[in-house]
Amino acid sequence: MTAELEGQLYCAQSRLAGAIKPVSAETLDPKSTEDAKKATRRYFVLTSILAVLIVPASMVMFVDSKLSESGKALVEANDKIAIPLHEALQTQRSLIVSIEKRRGAYDADRLWVRGGKPDQDASASQRMVSVADERREIDYEQALTPSALAIKEQLQVFARNNRQLYAETRWLELLSLHGRENPYGSPWMRDKATQRENLELTLPMLVRHQHSRDGGKDDQKPQGPEHSIDDGLQKLAVYQDIRAMAQNAQHTSDFLWSAIAVYLLPVLYAVLGTLAFILRDLCTRTRNQTYHASHAQCAYCTRMIVAVIVGTVIGLFDKFMDGAISASPLAIAFVAGYAVDPFFAFIDHVASVGRTRA
Template identity: 35%
Template sequence: MIETSEPNDPGDPQQLSAELDRCANLIAHAAHMGIPVRDADMAAVRAAREALELGAASRLTRDAFYAAMHRIACDAQYPDPRIAEDLNRCGDLVSYAAQAGKPICESDIACLSVARAAQHDVAWDAMTEALFYGGMSRIARVVSPIIAETAGAEARKGARQAIKLYTWASFGLAFLVVSLSCLLFVVDQISTDVSKVVEQNDAMALSMHNLLQAHRANIIAAKEKGEDAVQQLQNSQPALQIKQSLQQFATNNRQLYADVKRTEAIRQFFFIGEADSPYKPKCASSRVLADKRDSELNVSLGRPMGAAGKADPTVNWNCDADNRRRALEVDLPLLGTGSWKESAGSRSERTWRPEDAVEQGFQKIAVYQDIRAMATNDRDVILAFVGAITSFLLPVLYAWLGACAAILRQLSADTSASLFHPEHSTVANRAHITTAVIVGISIGLFSKLLHEGVEFSPLAVAFVAGYASDKFFAFIDRLVSAIFPARVPGRTEAAAPLAPKKPQPRADTARAAQ
């Protein structure tokens, strides 16, 4: 592009006349190349020439002329757009060579200077073009492998933008991967805890059920003997075993219920499944049911039937905090009898029946059935969601993160060596990201083949494959060659047909007798 700075003496008529001649040549060049010139710029040039002829060129007229000349020079791009661009590129190469300390022949720099002067004076000719491109070729050999596109200001600006883009992308991916990994860790801990507690309580529920049945039979037998026999049952060996089992069973119930609440929070956060577990009991609609005794929660122990011959409806223990606490905790004292005040200084007394401990044990078993159903349902739903994330989403994210790491390393190396090409690097980086995503989707199909006896997690393989996706596709090429080998056409030796043997003439065996 032609430089159109104002002369030192803007009022010099000769300088203005020379600039008008240059502008006329630019307008003629634009007309020859078919480049349109704005009407306002043409009017400004005519006004400046008329003012020069009249000797009344004001500063306002000169300013309008130089602005118009600048726009005309930008549009015309003398001598043509390609040469004007090459002049700028050659200047970038010379600037890089000077900063990097690479020696350049002065004659080559002189060729560039002559070409710039010819462009400025609108005096470009074939000899100038030949000298310029010869000098530019020698300069390019000196600074190789640096080229003009990687040495200019646009390349440095593009490199900064690319580094910023992929840095933020890496931060976002790392945050997402870490968040999902933490979620997977929490879910794994909860599912392990649920499985462990369920296994313990499943084994304990049957034995405790049998102990409670036997203890109820003992209570019935002791009542026939008298009150002293009932009192002695409190510290018998079966009673002590029931106390220990009931305490451990209730503790496991509380732990399992806490796991249920955590899994429900995770499901609601990710909108997985229904709002409530399908096994969760429905809350009672009547306050009468909500005020029933804790011994009547979710279990019928053979109490008298109602008038209609049906057992009294049970209350959902999970509807309010009080019922939930009574269902999950054990009433003290265990296996007690007689009267007991609920709190210090309270006038209300509660009478303990020997059967209350049995009913409380069966209640805990009934509550456990609800908690177990909710816990296993939530665990299965969460594990299915986690399995989908682990198998499909995380490999893609890890491969993408590996690709970003490789791109950032390449950008750092290219920037320091002035090898970043704005166009080629952008295409290569996008292709790397795309192939990394493809690798992340399909890496699970080849994980066993890629391990080769070394234990790697699928996510580690996805990260490495995304980092070096070209190596992965080279492996795919070798696999294709092994599965579908190229057929080598066999050599068909064209055998020449054998000529039939001519029968040899038989020799006369007998000669005529003389």
């Protein structure tokens, strides 16, 4: 056997031994095991820090998305109600004014005796009470007509949507670190009392009643059916402010979290997938006593850099595959970071198919 053949034989034996079980004197050294443990702790800390960043960001992005979708649905619902409600309120106001005019003329005829002199007998006060009772009964009858009931139902839905939209808009502003509570200087948002008065309905509706701003009895004052009309029109005016605030917050939130979801989170998920692979590989190498500190450190750093590149590129795709089966770009980024080699094999396959068709 010549020296050249002998050298080739030893090289082949070395490669065969490495393929079967890459254990060497260096990997069997106790220091190598300590290095593997240190590397495991280091990568575990990195994984924990990354998880602390990713999990809250993903939760906030999910909540923000749901709030934005809900806000858009509420705006769409109130937009459909606003114009018909405005027309119904104006029609109801005209009806109330007409009834009040006829009632005023009728009451004047009843409270004044013939000759234009006021009735001086003892029953005058009783007749005035009976007139007030009749007016109250007419108010209640008018409040139960189909048109009045429809207005009550629309106002109830409209005010409820206003309150929910305002609350969700405040959350969106907080999540997107944007805006302030009263960007337009609207007087109805000056304090909690005015907010409640303009977001909640005044009950009862479309009937004469005693109304107090704070719910007490000291400042009660009579309110006629027309007050409910004014209250409904005020709700429409308040909705314009809330709608503008909601759309502004939604646009800002969509821009901010879309940029994070497209350009930042895929990179973090790809790095998280790579860290999962590294920790799994460290456990396997430590158990088999095949950890080589210098080689592993170089390989792991290279894999981390590749994961950043893969995550950056994969964020540009909304859906990685066509058809019924689709996956989130963040999930694909994690899988690609964990299995870099199969991912690049897939890219090579796609590129080769493209060259073949060309």
